[in-house]
Amino acid sequence: QAFDDYGKELLEGKHYACPEIAEKLDEINNARIDLNKAWQDRKDIMDQSLEAELFKRDCNQAENWMGARESFLSADEVDAGDNVESLIKKHEDFDKAISIQEAK
Numbered sequence: 001q002a003f004d005d006y007g008k009e010l011l012e013g014k015h016y017a018c019p020e021i022a023e024k025l026d027e028i029n030n031a032r033i034d035l036n037k038a039w040q041d042r043k044d045i046m047d048q049s050l051e052a053e054l055f056k057r058d059c060n061q062a063e064n065w066m067g068a069r070e071s072f073l074s075a076d077e078v079d080a081g082d083n084v085e086s087l088i089k090k091h092e093d094f095d096k097a098i099s100i101q102e103a104k
Helices: 002-012 018-074 084-103
Strands: none
Touching: 002 018, 018 084
């Protein structure tokens, strides 16, 4: 800002190099605009990368969670000591765990 103010001051003071000063001020202003656009474009890319990494992390967590519970679902045999009430309780606990995981 101080640079722009000094350039404008020189222009208002009818400096002998007014055309060059005006041209340089325009070039600096255009370069600043281009830099800000490039900065915003880079920020957008970084934000998208962050979202992708967070999504991959959540997918890995869900996959690990599902793998840990896969043994419960693939068990074809029922232990002789398990009665119907305990199996129903295990199933309800499993449903609760699924609901909690979906909420995440």
